[in-house]
Amino acid sequence: MATNITFHPGNVSYDERAExxxxxxxxxxxxxxxxxxxxxxxxxxxxxxxxxxKAAFRLDGDNIRFGLNKDLGFSPKDREENIRRISEVALLFASSTTLTITSFISPYKADRDFAREIHKKQDLPFIEVFVDASLEECERRDPKGLYKKAKAGEIKEFTGISAPYEAPENAEIHIDADKTSVEDSVKIITEYLISKGYLTVA
Structure with a gap:
């Protein structure tokens, strides 16, 4: 770890930027x-x-692995580092007053808790959305054919098959993805943001 570094705060506070x-x-x-x-x-x-x-930006799990995290695999250690990095990136975006949307399997509770904690330390909202689809439904969809490959032993440490997924217990938003349309899912999230004052609409 680097030791000869100094944090340089900007001249514009978060509240001033937001205003x-x-x-x-x-x-x-x-x-x-x-x-x-x-x-x-x-x-x-x-x-x-x-x-x-609204200023909004999406950070997608697959897309990030083409650039920032292209050096990481899918071992537990690499998964942890993958989420650590994106947690810090999401924090930077949120600090810029952007509504930041992340889409990551993020299977381990401890890693999601880390993301939540660093946002909490800077008094920035962190909204965990559990997109709860059954394994059967995910296998039925399987747009990339990954579940079939995992079951055939072609993909090692695949979440839900040969690697664990620790489901959120207290997510701010729980979407039953087996029964809820994309449009309704967006409506659920948007209404939550409005109810908490994180989003104002004309």
Whole structure:
């Protein structure tokens, strides 16, 4: 770890930035099994927020592994580092007053708790959204054919098959993805943001 570094605060406080941009930041953290619908909901939510003229940005699990996290695999240690990095990136985006949407399996409770804690320390909202699709439904969808490959032993340490998923126990939002449409999921999240004062609409 580097020791000869110094944190340099900016001249613009978070409150001043929020007032100037007429928006406050938050991280909306979607978690769930592969093929649960996280990315589809996140994409639709981002589009909806942008149409409301809000600064919103989506950080997708697969996309991040093409760049920032392309050096990481899927071992427990790499999964932990994957989520640690994206937690810090999400925090930076939220600090800029952006409504930040993350879509990651993030299977371990401790890693999601880390993301929550660093947001809490900076008094920034962290909204955990459990996209709760049954394993059977995820296998039925299986758009990438990953479950079939995992069951055939072609993919090691695959969440839900050969690696654990620790489901959230107290997520701010719980979406029954087996029964809830993408449009209704976006509505549920949006209504929560409005009810907490994290989002204002004209």
């Amino acid at each position: 100037l941009l007429s928006q406050r930041g938050a991280t909306i953290w979607l978690t769930g099994l592969s093929a649960s619908g996280k990315s589809t909901i996140a994409t639709a939510l981002e589009q909806h927020l942008l149409h409301q003229h």
